[in-house]
Amino acid sequence: MSSLNQIRDVLTETAKDKTVIVCIGNTLKSDDGAAIALHEKLVGQISAGLINAGTVPESYIQRIAKMSPACVLLIDAVDFGGSPGEVKVFAAEQIPEVASSTHVMSLRFFADMLRQQSEAKILLAGIQPEKLSLGMKLSDSVSNSVTELAELLMEVFPPV
Numbered sequence: 001m002s003s004l005n006q007i008r009d010v011l012t013e014t015a016k017d018k019t020v021i022v023c024i025g026n027t028l029k030s031d032d033g034a035a036i037a038l039h040e041k042l043v044g045q046i047s048a049g050l051i052n053a054g055t056v057p058e059s060y061i062q063r064i065a066k067m068s069p070a071c072v073l074l075i076d077a078v079d080f081g082g083s084p085g086e087v088k089v090f091a092a093e094q095i096p097e098v099a100s101s102t103h104v105m106s107l108r109f110f111a112d113m114l115r116q117q118s119e120a121k122i123l124l125a126g127i128q129p130e131k132l133s134l135g136m137k138l139s140d141s142v143s144n145s146v147t148e149l150a151e152l153l154m155e156v157f158p159p160v
């Protein structure tokens with residue numbers, strides 16, 4: 001996952017400020033559950049706020065806004081045309097150009113709604129899925145990326 005250094009650089013900039021990580025996904029659709037698997041690895045292991053938004057991130061907009069974050073990091077399986085398991089970070093305004101999600105509400109629309117409620121910087125860490133068929137098992141490439149991303153987030157946001 002060559003983009004880990006890029007992700008580390010971007011997140012290290014925001015780590016000094018209050019950050020909320022929002023994990024989005026559907027565990028019944030193989031690699032679409034990547035962010036939820038990441039959430040499970042991170043619970044109690046990081047200082048950043050952490051939300052498992054499942055398939056309804058819009059239900060958490062008020063909760064996120066009340067946390068008054070300086071940065072919101074959305075994490076989701078996103079088909080941006082990369083290699084399976086590749087992780088890329090995008091600014092909120094780049095989302096429609098680079099990504100499509102499997103959820104009813106687009107990530108861009110969610111980011112726009114969140115921006116109306118919060119002045120936080122919004123980033124998307126997209127994990128390129130290998131498969132989105134029915135099933136609860138992540139592909140090996142995505143599973144490996146989830147583990148690497150979890151380690152990186154624990155490094156950038158160590159527990160207090």
